[in-house]
Each structure stands twice: as structure tokens, then as C-alpha cells.
Amino acid sequence: MKPLHIETPLIESRPLSAHAGRGVWLKMEAAQPSGSFKLRGIGRACQDHARRGATRFVSSSGGNAGIAVAYAGRRLGIPVTVVVPETTSDHAVALLRQEEADVVVHGPSWQEANAHAQSLMGGHDAFLHPFDDELLWDGHAGMIDEVARTGWRPDAVVVSVGGGGLMSGVIQGLRRNGWPGVPVIAVETHGAESLAQSVAAGHRIELPRITSIATSLGARQVCARAFDLAMDHPVVSVVVTDGEAVQACLRFLHDHRVLVEPACGASLALAYGGHAALQPFEKILAIVCGGATTTIETLQAFSG
Template identity: 65%
Template sequence: MPQPSKDIAMNLHFETPLMESRPLSVLAGRSIWLKLDALQLPGSFKIRGIGHACAVYQSQGAQRFVSSSGGNAGLAVAYAGRRLGVPVTVVVPETTTERAKELLRLEGAEVVVHGSSWQEANQFAQTLLGPTDAFLHPFDDPLLWHGHATMIDEVAQANLKPDAVVLSVGGGGLLSGVVEGLQRNQWHDVPVLAVETEGAASFHAAVQAGYTVELERISSVATSLGAKRVCEQALRCAHEHPIQSLVVSDHSSLAACERFLADHRILVEPACGAALSVVYDQAPVLASYSKVLVIVCGGATATIDQIRTWAGQLDKS
């Protein structure tokens, strides 16, 4: 498979800060390290894998990128397309926020609204593909996992080997990439704490069943975790690497977003708040580890007003 030049691939994402959080370390009574991928220019870790995939597809002759995500993946495709000089079409469901559509258009993407769910938008996106188009899946593509793994490469290069990694799981792309990164750095003994919110826990359901299952619906406010079925690779990772599946509440996730903003002046969306809530709520699972790495995956479409609105709605329910 042709590979993009290293310069092009690396220019689409940058090495993000790795820092020990004093507020979280004091709270948790152990060393909490943060990989701050929320600082990537499109707003999330997604640009690592999607940028890599876009560069590969361009090197294979792709003349347009097509995506089916109104969230972080779509924004990463739009950003990569603009940087690489390739037109981008993003199909989003009717539930996509105006802010998300505005951000996509700001990157120069054509935005097509279709269907009431990501699944319907994704099916329609497939019908748009021509012979010189490349489809960018939000999470289920080995090129994405390979790109996401670079965040663990950066941690290894900093000579920080954690006792455990905490991350959020949606479709399973981040989980698959982090496990690839751990294994290619010979960190087979570093467990992953994979966190989802109630109402969006497709990975937890797959682990329990032993095979991927489709949720009837997504009822969590953490819509970036809203894949009804996790990718098969995520379940394979659970068989090949020590992974513990955790499920937290929307309330905990939203509260973690507020607290993280106060502690570190960085706003993340509820999907990222799910991972942070494990530390903020001092989950018993952390007792076994003295040095914990949290992947702060980010999120560009949430605002603090929206987070507070969701929290207020939960309080009333």
C-alpha cells in the first residue's frame, strides 16, 4: 500500500502535551498524567488516524473525501481535506447541531443533511462515492488505528510508562489505536480502562456477549460515543490485551467536563468527560495503579452552555 510522505502525514497532526495533572493527582492520591489530544487543531484525537488515512488515500489517487459524521471525525476529514487540497463532502444526520455544521463549513466542506441517525447518513454517503472518491469511516479502518497509535508512541518517547491507560470508547477506533500503540511499544502488560456512558455502551455489551451486538438506541448525551455497534477490532483487542470495560453515568461525565474546565482551562465534550470521570469520581478500579495515563480525546462541537443545559435536564429527570 502506498504511504504518504512523512512530512505530509505529520503536518496534519502535532505532538500533543503530556503533563502530570496536579489537581487530579492530589484528588486521586496517585500520579495522573494527561495526553492532551483535545488540543489538536480540529479539536480531537481523530486527526491522527483520519489525517493518516487521508494522506494515504490521496497518494492512491483520491480526488474527493467523503465522510458520514457530523462530529469529530467529520471535522478531522474536513480539516485534512483543506490542508491537502482535496474537496470534502460530509453527510450528517438531521440531529447534527448547527454548531457542528458551521464548523464543517468553516473548513470548506460540503455538508449534506440526510436521515435521522448516523446509520442512515452513512448509508446515503456510500451512494455518493465515485471511482475517484475515498470514504473515511469514523472509526473502523486499520489506517485510522495506525494513526491513533502515534499518541502512545509519543508517550513512550517521553519515557513515561503508565501502569494503566484510561480512555473513552465510542465506535472503538481510539481503543484499537491505543492497543496497537501499546503493543508496538512492547507494553503488553499495560491495561486499558475502557469507559462508556450508560445508554451508549456498545463495547460493554460486546464484551458481555462475546460478540458485537447492536444497541436498540443511543440514549446518552455523549453522542460521540453513540455507535450502536462497536467495531470488530475493538472486541479482538479485548481478547488480545488486558482491557477492563467501565460504564459511567451521563451525570458523572458532564460533571467531569465542568471540573476539568476549572482545573485545566480546557473544554471537552461529554464523551471525553466519561474517561475523566473515572478519576474525578475516584473509581475503586484505580486503587491498583500508581501512575495512570488519561487520554483527553477532546471534542469540538460541545459548548459549556450545552453541557450545563444537559446537566440541568438530567437534574430534572
Template identity: 65%
Template sequence: MPLHIETPLLESDPLSKTAGRRIWLKLDALQPPGSFKIRGIGAACEAYARQGRRRFISSSGGNAGIAVAYAGRKLSIPVVVVVPETTTERARALIREQGAELIVHGAAWHEANALAQSMLGEDDAFLHPFDDALLWQGHASLIDEVAGAGMKPDAVVLSVGGGGLFCGVVEGLRRNAWDDVPIITAETMGADALARSIAANERIALDAITSIATSLGARQVCAQAFALAGQHPVHPVVVSDEAALRACTRFLDDHRVLVEPACGASLAVVYDRSEVLDGFRNVLVVICGGVTADMAQFDRWRRRGAGA
């Protein structure tokens, strides 16, 4: 059995009414570790376990580290996760609760990643949070499940950080012969590396991550994500932190599920009736995760003025 579960696919009446079209939700926030990450990371960890690797090392802004820690516990393999200082206290606690060793290092993910890679030994496996073909193959299972349910969307809305989910969804669309289905990529201002790269026609690196959506906090998308953005129909959208937070609150009211601002970016596209949705009747939104944020964290963001 894989380490991930098949998650519900449901049509959202509240979002459909708001957006004036049929909105379908793929609820990967209900995965056991709380995000879609376990699809790819679980597949990669199982592959490395079969190779005889004796320790997993990962860098993460939160969700990937939780997924690696969960997979390591399930496979009885020790895990070390390096996170930056921006990772929420809740995410740190969840990584520790899975039995992993947690190291906090650096102001941003790329600094934590450098330390994690420097720790690799001969018997270790490195679990990159988004730039690994094993991950993309695992994430593609999300689209396999949608295809298995018999619902072909006119477009897919998903959030982009480093690009791992995007790469996996493109792979899933391709292997189900859905190459014609466009992807609407959602990012928050200050974590919008893909949108800026598409606009500049080159893969750029942000000077810093200034968004509260730290789960989107990769300064640069992976090379595969940028390449696929030039091959597959993509419509980039950038929303404010305020819009992402409002969307999270509305989604909690509508569906009793708390998601983090990284996921709120995708939901904001729908709640704010972005013109990018024009012409699409059946829209799939990937509800990617929310376990790294709790209501206390949302209150802190609002006190900072982000939710005003």
C-alpha cells in the first residue's frame, strides 16, 4: 500500500455559486501528514528504502519535512529535517511529533537546503521538497484519481512554490492524455518566482521571500517547472497575502477545513472571480494542504496587518 491515501473529489456548491461555474475540489489537505507532499515523497522514500538507504535527510519550509518525517516513521528509517527560521512553530512541532530530528537554520529555505545537502553520508537519501522526478511521478497520482472518477476538468488551479506539484500535475495530465487541460498557477506576491520567470522568459531567483505564504517560499522554481511552463498551457496569477488569508477564512466557513495561505492563493483565484477563469465551466482546484497553520498563527498574521 502506498503511504498516501486517495482523497475525496467533490463539487463545491459555495465556490461554484461564487465563481459562477462548477468548482471541483481535490482535498489533499486530508492526507495523513496534511498535504499533497506525501504522494511524491512517500513514493520516493519507498524507492530509497528498497535501495537500502538507512537515513532520510530533507530540507523544507514545513509540509515536505512533515511528509518525510511521516514516511520515515512508517518505514522505520530515521529522518533529519532542516527548516529555515520562517517555518512556523506548528510545522516544527509536527515534524518532531513524527520522531524526526529537526534542525532550524537560515533565514530562507535555500540556506536550510544547503546545510541539509552538506550532511549527506554514503547511506543517506536526500529528499528534495520539489525538484526530483520521483516526486513528480508520485504527485501525478492526484490526476490519476480525478481521471478514475470520470471528471475531466476544463482547467486545473494549483499553488506553486518550487514547482513540484505543478510538475506532477503536468505529468498526470500527460499520462491521462489530457495535454489540452490548462493549468492556472497561483502564487502570492513576494513568493511569485514562476510568474516572474514566465514574464521575463527566463528562470529568475527572487531576492527574498516576503510573503507570509512560507510554504511557497522557494526563491526559484525548479528547472523542470520552468521548462514545462513553456510547453504546457499555463495561466499565472499572483494574489496578495490579504486575498489568500481571506480565502482561507471563507473556505473554513464553507467547508470546515482550515488551509494555509499557500493553498489560499489558489482559493483566492476562485473567491475573487479572477478573469483567468473566463471560458472555463468545470474547474479543478487542488486543496494542497493546511496542517502547518493553526488559528493562533492566523491571528498573528492578522495582527501584523496582513488580514486587514
């Protein structure tokens, strides 16, 4: 079965390279049909569940994961129910309905929405977790396969971390392409830094709440796989401010004519700021993970 995602461009960014003082290449996952990298793993998982006879997909994300499930379900002809928390924007709900998903609003946060989604599961339904599923990691790893096929090899990969699904997939991709020593620079925003705090503590911690505006990074606890990889792979944990993430989004829009969300801007902020974490490396691969629910008005309001 043909994949639901597309092979995305790998481009050298002259603006970001100039700011970083080293070569910065971009894996343009914002170009995916659903607007983010999530479609790689979620599309693969949905196709797998469809082959097993699933008659409905259920998701608990009002963001990129939910949109990816809705897109995959529409393409596969399988109904989709997405449970979103009350904090989900009207724009995000509209995007989900545009993909013909049945949207249920429930609870003050993702935790409550997720519990309600689980309660809706029927015997032939398939649940699509936003980040904690080996099918997702294997699908996300494909972006590194595509980089490897070009013959270009990075010295380090910069990724944004929320629940840890993207980082898990990137590291899986590095290892299966014979690049186990390539470091990953894992970026979070203050108020959503569950990985950074877990690494500092030496065990997985759970944040009491999310205070960052980068809601796509808003997992109060990273998945166990991501934490284990942070202990086992060369991973550098970096935390930036919301302001740095938003300004990076606006600068990236100016430089590359592509609108991304603050969760993605967190990674781009390292290049724009010439962050010390990049200094040991000459060739940087930044995953431009995307973000479908952000608008220019939202970014301008955040930038104040």
C-alpha cells in the first residue's frame, strides 16, 4: 500500500547557516499533507490497523496528531473520532472537521480528553496515540532514511521534544542507517521541559502542569522510550523560552515563506541564536516538524 505521507525536501538554509555560523540543512516536514511530521508514523499506523480490520480510528489530540489521524482516515475511507480538550482552538477544530472527523470536546486538558477517548473504544476501533507507539517511531524514522539516501550525513540532528515520539523515531532512523553516533539535540520550551527535568533527575518525572505556549510540546511526561534513548544515545537537552520560539517562527516565515508553530520554532531558535549546543558541529540537520494549527495572527499576538 502506498504511504500516506510524502517524501519531503532536504534543503540548505543560507539564512539559518549565517546565523548559526555553520551549515544548517532543513528537513521540511511542514510540507506533509496534514501539516506536520505526525503523518509519517500515524499514517503508517492507520494503514496497519486498516489491514487488521479496524472500522473506526479514535484519537485524543486536538493538534497535529489528531489532524494526521483525520487525514489518514479520510484517505482510507474509515471514520475518525477525535476527542479534544476544552483548550483546543476553534481553528484546530475547524481543521479536524475539514478532514471529516467527528470532534468531541471533553475535559480541561489532554489527560481528561485521552481518558474519555479510551472510554469510547469499541471492539473494532483502533486507538491512535499521539506519540507513544512503536509503529509511530518506525514511521517517523523514515525521514532519516530519506536524508541518508541523498548521500549527505549530518554531524548532529536538532529536534523538538513534546511526548518524545519524534525524537524516538529520529534516533531509530539514525541507528538503522548506520549513524548511531550522531548526536541529537533535543529542544523544549520552559514550562514544557519534561525531558530536560527527567534527564536532570535521572528518572522520568511528570510536570504538574504545562505553562508554555508551545502546546504541541505539552506532554507532562515523555514516553518511556524517549527517556531510555536519552540515557542511551548521545542526546543534548536544551530549553529555550517561549519568546525565542515565537521569534524564530516569525523569522523563519520571513526567510523561508513557511509558517510553523512555536513547538517547531523552539528547534529553529537554536540556529537563529547561534546557540552553544551547535558549536561542536559543522553540519546541522534541523527537523522542521511543522504545525497545522498556528496562524500568523496567533504568532503576532504571542510576540506582543
